[in-house]
Amino acid sequence: MIPTLAGRIQTRLFLLATVGAVLTALSALVLPMSFVDAYLVLLAVAVVGVGWELLYHLLMQFRWDKDWPTLFGLVAIVPEGLLMWVLLDRGLIPGVGGPVPAGAFAAMFAIVWIGQWLFANGPMRVLFVQWRLRGGRLI
Structure with a gap:
């Protein structure tokens, strides 16, 4: 399957809304981070x-x-995570209550x-x- 741009966006949003939402809830239970802040970060992502x-399409x-290659999808965690941390650290994610610990x-x-990566590839x-047959489009 070669995903289309629309398919990639739909897949990303679907995975964040399902798998991401569940894993965010589970993470917020054990990490020093409020549920509100965790879900605001997820929305920003x-x-x-x-x-x-x-x-990426460009x-x-x-x-x-x-x-x-599939591995690039996994390694993309580094630049995306760094950008999100910079936005969070500089207070550019609206609504986040206070400083979120880096860890x-x-x-x-x-x-x-x-x-999400494991779910998408399994x-x-x-x-x-x-x-798979429609270029990653869900709708």
């Missing part, structure tokens, strides 16, 4: 993630197969990211067969 998808145009943010971001391919 969704909004900024659409911009990332546009950038970069993919320079690849001969117009797709990323709590890193743990939550990693748990959600890896959980169960999602089985549960949503048409998703």
